[in-house]
Amino acid sequence: GAVVSQHPSWVICKSGTSVKIECRSLDFQATTMFWYRQFPKQSLMLMATSNEGSKATYEQGVEKDKFLINHASLTLSTLTVTSAHPEDSSFYICSATNTAYEQYFGPGTRLTVT
């Protein structure tokens, strides 16, 4: 299967700081990537659709100024959590989809804000 990497795999930061998470599609070009968030014992919630070369599309209730997404190339999308607070602590997962609608996920980034 396709490989999608994420970095870092886990991060602890202080309240008020910003954290950048990278998502890379390693063996296919992805014009579209997706960012999800998952709280314990809950399903994945789509946060935004990251489009290469254009602005991201955010789902309802997701603050675009807080969760900055940049998709600068066909293999890299970044999510920056700005001014993080403890309630932003979660498991953030990116994914890339191939032309057969098959979605491949990165290993996720576990963010803890203290």
Next chain:
Amino acid sequence: RKEVEQDPGPFNVPEGATVAFNCTYSNSASQSFFWYRQDCRKEPKLLMSVYSSGNEDGRFTAQLNRASQYISLLIRDSKLSDSATYLCVVPMTTDSWGKFQFGAGTQVVVTP
């Protein structure tokens, strides 16, 4: 009603037994469906894609019932390693390429 609904379980299954569970979806126009498995604190991994009436891959069989709008996943000869949460995934809308709706997952626990 949720877009995609699953029985959360857990389904406690003796090793070697068969387990099956369903996923109902609300968008009758959906053409493709996916089962993913997610281990604790890990990312989902694609298990099976379903585009027509069903699909089979080894011990895993997925069936689609369009009339009743559900897909099922059956696991035969359960192994301890099958213990996981199984996520049902359906594209959100036909014109939103790549956007998916996830079920909350069905937990399967295979016991020795």
